[in-house]
Amino acid sequence: MRPTLSVLLGCLLCTVTLVPADAGGPRTWRVGPDRELRTPSAAAAVARDGDTVLIDPGTYVGDVATWTQDDLTLRGDGGRAHLRAAGASAQGKAIWVIAGDRTTVDLVELSGATVPDGNGAGIRQEGTDLTVTRSWFHHNQDGILTGADPASDIVIRRSRFFRNCAGDGLTHNIYVGAVRSLTVTGSYLWGADTGHELKSRAARNTIVGNLITDRDATASYSIDLPNGGRSLVAGNVVVQGPRSENSALVSYGAEGLTGTPQLWVVGNTFVNRRPAGTFVDLAAGSRAELRNNLLVGPGELTSLAGVPSRANLRVGRGTFVDPAHDDFRLRAGSPALDRGVRVPQRWRVRWEYVHPAGQVRRPVVGRTDLGAFERR
Template sequence: MRALVLALAAGLLVASPATASSYDDRAQAPRTWRVGPERDLKVPSDAAAVAGDGDTVLIDAGTYSGDVATWTQDDLTLRGDGGRAHLRADGNDAQGKAIWVIAGDRTTVDRIELSASSVPDRNGAGIRQEGTGLVVLRSWFHDNENGILTGADPDSDVVITRSRFFRNGSGDGYSHNLYVGAVRSLTVTGSWFADADTGHELKSRAARTTIVGNRITDGTATASYSIDLPNGGLSLVAGNVVVQGPRSENPALVSYGAEGLTQPSSTLWVVNNTFVNRRTSGTFVALAAGTRAHLRNNLLVGPGDLTSAPADARANRRVGLGGFVSPASDDFRLLASSPAVDRGTRVPVRWRPRWEYVAPATLARRTLVGRPDLGAFELR
């Protein structure tokens, strides 16, 4: 899976261009369909009607107003070509659910922007994921009622990298920037989450959740939890910058098991994050009773308790704003004068943060020299 993601991001996978006759001939090797105002297929929904399993749909950069689609093909790649392809709902929806309903399995979405999805049920999504397996690369989701909303699928793995989610949520507390149901796994890296409207920045009911090397910040929005893992699950939250805003409607930055520890594992590792609380009080990591939580090398900025329940906690330190590059702009890289430098403890390899967030939405390898630094960044 990782090789596939990297190959797609580098643009290394290229299929043969389609010919006019191929519209009616499906018994061929996977092919490429091109979409754009000057092409035979004018809008993405035209491609949804003709593409087959394993095909690639290249969508010319630009805005496609009011175009919505249901994708039923398996092993499909949907990619913006020459820049992001912007699908703006403008009052339309597919099946009363989303701009794109993805019903096929193992879909890749690359360099797509989806915005302004709203439906009568108030849970309109940029993507409603109904198939098994989804990879999202370099894509934007904003001003929807949900950025991405998935169902429950114990065989599904959802991977999101180098993407942006901002200003999603309908204001009712039940819709979020990202809402992943009870899937097998969720992995989020190198991404930026911001300004959720009343809901959570990121909510995952997955059996395994890995959140590494991201920036999650409320700004002045009325977001709730920054990270919500309501049913537990084997989870790693590592190397993230998490900033709770002054208007947040929930005092916890990370919440684990708030709706019951229903997943087989109740183990949580919280490692080398920089947590910033801009409220007047709060809890950095709220834990349900029975959680096996391990907290290592986290930096705490602002008021609040480290946890709400007993936990295995080592080398977590509260600091002021003086040791960071530019806290006002959410740049929490370390200065050489920071008390976080060389103050960390060793963490088992499986739970170490291997990535650092790089603004605005990418990531870099975290290189450890000697004793680890505290927080989301190693001093360079």
């Protein structure tokens, strides 16, 4: 019997979906419950270097994958695509194990990764270079966990990390190994369970324009740079909660300084809700500059004597719009207005955080205001 027209058209559409006409160039794969490829793992089996995988909104329960392709883009299409582990893992490591190089992940949500060895991650990065944007990581043992790769650059923008960690102090919202560089901007990190909100062993760290807050969690350091590195911590709101298990907000070099031990801490709003603490804890031998920061609550600015520091001001909660809800924009008449000192161009604050996970260029309005926000 000869095939009907509808059957022929159906076969043609399948061919277009699965094998684009230019079979030698980059391809776009569409994933969704009503598509030929119903899950991201199905796309992982057919994608090649340079391809794009567009994932329909929805929840993909128990679907895990290892991505081995280079120059791959994985993107939620039309809304965030939620990968919920539900006890599954790729290679016993993560929801997504990314083994290829130069991967971009955009508009996805990864939750619930748990594995027997205790460090199940939303993403386990094993390739070189990763860019993550507009994505959520929550209720995993680690949000993102990377290995050591001195050629790798990790970039995280406009993303959320919350309620990750296994409660053992060894897992964290973000844990980046000894890579070449880490950049985190416009992101919202909160509620780490015993671990750190952000831990990085990168040789260079740029942590600018984020909200990092423990809220009610038993987090440890807000920012942990255990091996130091050439690092900029600027324009962040960093809030240590009353249940934090470590008295320092930023820790630098606690596990031994390597590389270039240079730290600039510029234009942050630091809030300590514990009865005591240290805002910036520095290992002996650190080279640090602390300028234009606002301090709220008790504690010493730094643990190391003789550190160059200028225009760091302790203020009360009345300085801010709504500190009870982590809104630390400045009120009119604040003593922080127009009090900043000059900072070398490469260390200046370029970004401001926009809640719940965004960023805008920090404006120039007369003399620089202290803290994480410039009053318009």
